[in-house]
Amino acid sequence: MVDTHVGSRLRLRRTLLGLSQTELGRRLGLTFQQIQKYEHGTNGIAASRLWQLAEVLDVPVSFFFDDMPDTALRASEPPDTESPPMGRRETLELAKCYYRIKDPHVRRGIFDLVKATVGAVEGMIK
Structure with missing residues (x-):
């Protein structure tokens, strides 16, 4: 293991x-x-x-x-x-694509969007 x-x-x-x-x-x-x-x-x-x-x-x-x-x-x-999530191909591809975004403001906007989406989805589950 x-x-x-x-x-x-x-x-x-x-x-x-x-x-x-x-x-x-x-x-x-x-x-x-x-x-x-x-x-x-x-x-x-x-x-x-x-x-x-x-x-x-x-x-x-x-x-x-x-x-x-x-x-x-x-x-x-x-x-x-x-x-584990960090070992999945999907996670690796997402991280690679994310870091190919050169503009730090755009990258931060995407980060904030994903966090907000997760928060919204978790809020609907509760």
């Missing part, structure tokens, strides 16, 4: 930076297949490699553990089969 979470955070950051698995692998001296295995949680990431990834992706090592559910540390519990 921990490897899966760390892998999803790796994928998130790589995608937000617009790097392919091949390009990230090249920067680390790895194949894209190894990056794939890391991202899917098939292979765990050693501490030294995690440090290297953090440097290449310009994030602190703690980034890979952000938003980790407490259940990830409990091996006795069954894994959550629903992917």
Whole structure:
């Protein structure tokens, strides 16, 4: 479960930076297949490699553990089969499109619109 979470955070950051698995692998001296295995949680990431990834992706090592559910540390519990929102392709595509908007005022307007929409929808549910 921990490897899966760390892998999803790796994928998130790589995608937000617009790097392919091949390009990230090249920067680390790895194949894209190894990056794939890391991202899917098939292979765990050693501490030294995690440090290297953090440097290449310009994030602190703690980034890979952000938003980790407490259940990830409990091996006795069954894994959550629903992917976390930050690991979904839709979320990644939305974030990439959002940051392609160059005008900060337009970007802030979209941010405010989304927040207002969520507030309105949550208000209707209650």
